[in-house]
Amino acid sequence: MKVLYGLAGLLGFGVLLELAPRLGLVSRDYAPPTSDILTTLAEQFGRGDFWVAVLDTLRTWLLGLVIAIALGVAIGVIIGSVPLLRAATASTIEFLRPIPSVALIPLVVVLQGPTVEATLILVVYAAFWQVLIQVLAGVADIDPVAADTARSFHLGRWDRIRFLVWPTALPYAVTGVRLAATVALILTITGELVMGSPGLGEEIANARSSGAVPEMYALIVVTGLFGVGANVLTRAAERRVLAWHPSVRLEVRVPA
Amino acid sequence: MLRRSRGHLAALLLATSLLVTACGSDKQGATSTPGQPDKVTVGVIPILDVAPIYLGLERNFFKDHNIDLTLKQAEGGAAIVPAVVSGEYQFGFSNSVSLLLAQSQTLPIKAVANGVNSTGEDGKDFAGLFVRPDSPIKTPKDLEGRKVAANTLQNIVDTSVRASVREDGGDPAKVEFTALPFPDQLPALQNGQVDAIFVVEPFQQAATAAGMRKIASSYVDVAPDLCVALYFTSEELLGQNPDLVKRFTDAMKESLKYANDNPGEAREIIGTYTKIAPEVIAKVTLPKWPPDINRDSIEKLADLAKDDKLLTNPVDVSKLLP
Numbered sequence A: 001m002k003v004l005y006g007l008a009g010l011l012g013f014g015v016l017l018e019l020a021p022r023l024g025l026v027s028r029d030y031a032p033p034t035s036d037i038l039t040t041l042a043e044q045f046g047r048g049d050f051w052v053a054v055l056d057t058l059r060t061w062l063l064g065l066v067i068a069i070a071l072g073v074a075i076g077v078i079i080g081s082v083p084l085l086r087a088a089t090a091s092t093i094e095f096l097r098p099i100p101s102v103a104l105i106p107l108v109v110v111l112q113g114p115t116v117e118a119t120l121i122l123v124v125y126a127a128f129w130q131v132l133i134q135v136l137a138g139v140a141d142i143d144p145v146a147a148d149t150a151r152s153f154h155l156g157r158w159d160r161i162r163f164l165v166w167p168t169a170l171p172y173a174v175t176g177v178r179l180a181a182t183v184a185l186i187l188t189i190t191g192e193l194v195m196g197s198p199g200l201g202e203e204i205a206n207a208r209s210s211g212a213v214p215e216m217y218a219l220i221v222v223t224g225l226f227g228v229g230a231n232v233l234t235r236a237a238e239r240r241v242l243a244w245h246p247s248v249r250l251e252v253r254v255p256a
Numbered sequence B: 001m002l003r004r005s006r007g008h009l010a011a012l013l014l015a016t017s018l019l020v021t022a023c024g025s026d027k028q029g030a031t032s033t034p035g036q037p038d039k040v041t042v043g044v045i046p047i048l049d050v051a052p053i054y055l056g057l058e059r060n061f062f063k064d065h066n067i068d069l070t071l072k073q074a075e076g077g078a079a080i081v082p083a084v085v086s087g088e089y090q091f092g093f094s095n096s097v098s099l100l101l102a103q104s105q106t107l108p109i110k111a112v113a114n115g116v117n118s119t120g121e122d123g124k125d126f127a128g129l130f131v132r133p134d135s136p137i138k139t140p141k142d143l144e145g146r147k148v149a150a151n152t153l154q155n156i157v158d159t160s161v162r163a164s165v166r167e168d169g170g171d172p173a174k175v176e177f178t179a180l181p182f183p184d185q186l187p188a189l190q191n192g193q194v195d196a197i198f199v200v201e202p203f204q205q206a207a208t209a210a211g212m213r214k215i216a217s218s219y220v221d222v223a224p225d226l227c228v229a230l231y232f233t234s235e236e237l238l239g240q241n242p243d244l245v246k247r248f249t250d251a252m253k254e255s256l257k258y259a260n261d262n263p264g265e266a267r268e269i270i271g272t273y274t275k276i277a278p279e280v281i282a283k284v285t286l287p288k289w290p291p292d293i294n295r296d297s298i299e300k301l302a303d304l305a306k307d308d309k310l311l312t313n314p315v316d317v318s319k320l321l322p
Helices: A003-021 A034-044 A048-081 A085-097 A101-112 A116-140 A145-154 A157-195 A201-209 A212-243 B001-024 B048-058 B080-086 B096-104 B157-167 B182-191 B205-208 B217-223 B235-240 B242-261 B261-273 B297-308
Strands: B037-043 B065-072 B093-094 B107-117 B128-131 B147-150 B178-179 B196-200 B211-214 B227-234
Touching: A003 A034, A034 A116, A034 A212, A048 A116, A048 A157, A048 A201, A048 A212, A085 A116, A101 A116, A101 A157, A101 B080, A116 A157, A145 A157, A157 A201, A157 A212, A201 A212, A201 B182, A212 B147, B037 B048, B037 B080, B037 B242, B048 B065, B048 B093, B048 B107, B048 B227, B048 B242, B048 B261, B065 B093, B065 B242, B080 B093, B080 B096, B080 B227, B093 B096, B093 B107, B096 B107, B096 B157, B096 B227, B096 B297, B107 B242, B128 B205, B128 B217, B147 B157, B147 B182, B157 B196, B157 B297, B182 B196, B182 B205, B196 B205, B217 B261, B217 B297, B227 B235, B227 B242, B227 B297, B235 B242, B242 B261
Parallel strands: B037 B065, B037 B093, B147 B178, B147 B196
Antiparallel strands: B093 B227, B107 B227, B128 B196, B128 B211
């Protein structure tokens, strides 16, 4: 039922965008009706260069995300587990984290040129903080009683991480990954769009500089679908990974 | 402890960037293995102007000169000059005024081949200065005190528009320029945000189709057969591998001549690297692609840029051109 409502909402939005240019509310040259966009989108599916761009974007996005998650989890657990480290890095993290990744574009262009690597740096930089902050919060959330218990059982460093830190931090980390997936997608497209590294963003820029307006919107729709896909997949992964967690476990949920 | 931990994070970040750098392409194209063609990457912009190099690639003109050519599209071209200087690309495509400016800032670059020229025909060029159909602006002189859109400031566009104003007896210093990408210019003109726009193809077609009035072909006003853009390399590569540069120049000359002689094929290839609709490509006015650089027109541009106080340092045109 929920899915049906969602689809109805989407359909209504599509109809609105179809009517606005047809009724002359917006210029048809710059905001083509939904039907034009969808026809152009269907044409794209038959083109080789479209699929190459899709794969380029997917690769940059996933690679950047994996690097960011690996770094974020590893560094988060290390920093979070050592109070001194945490105190020493807090201000640095708070300084570096809010720097918008796009502000680094001039720097990475000089370092890397408009390449995939340049976009990857942006993606990793932006997505890394999402994971790190969540993992840090997760590690800080360890139940003191559980921590004391672990200590009285003389758990080693590795066992502490495995049986105490990890289960506590995991729900946070998963949230971090979900946020990072979206942020990584945004930065992937931004890097391609602004710097011209290969992928859907570059295709959008190319369509724009070619005056091919419906194609530009069609490609934007594709990036939107990417975002939806990312959310659906990370939600599904969340349910699997956290099947044991009270927030996901059905039997402890208060009946709605 | 405090010091060490910060160093730790910084080191990790640095390591990541180094790792990513290491994966980067081989810097400096002097990677010539004996018996193997030289791998060359050229930074271009996805516009009509670079049709010859795409044609040259397709027709193996570069392969014939033992060059394994890769074309990389960069949006707007601002990234191309740094990428060539750093060696990420071996050659690049940029407009003549930007190159003159770069040269006056003593960036180590050198033009190696012609890029693209105006048709030289007033009213029938691949770019034009447009106003609204009901605009009181009749000739370029009327632009005094008006707002004109240019794709980026301080490049060939504003220099050329000022040349039109000057030629018409107006004061170019009184024209106000505002930076606006080509695709956004026609809507801005229609909305009244600007009083005039200077657009190249395919947006010239769009402006004409929307009923806008052309008041000048500014490239033509600068010089006959104005050299609008050039292919260039870094002085480093030129010093290291002059033979490669010469072969690139030769292949480029062949490509330019071929494109100039076969406009039909040029139109066809434009459809492969841009997304311009086929019916628009059939109508656009193609630029000219003479194989040799029109030195006089570059001298003229340098003079104009000096008059407009764009160039503050003296520029030596002969140092930029081969």
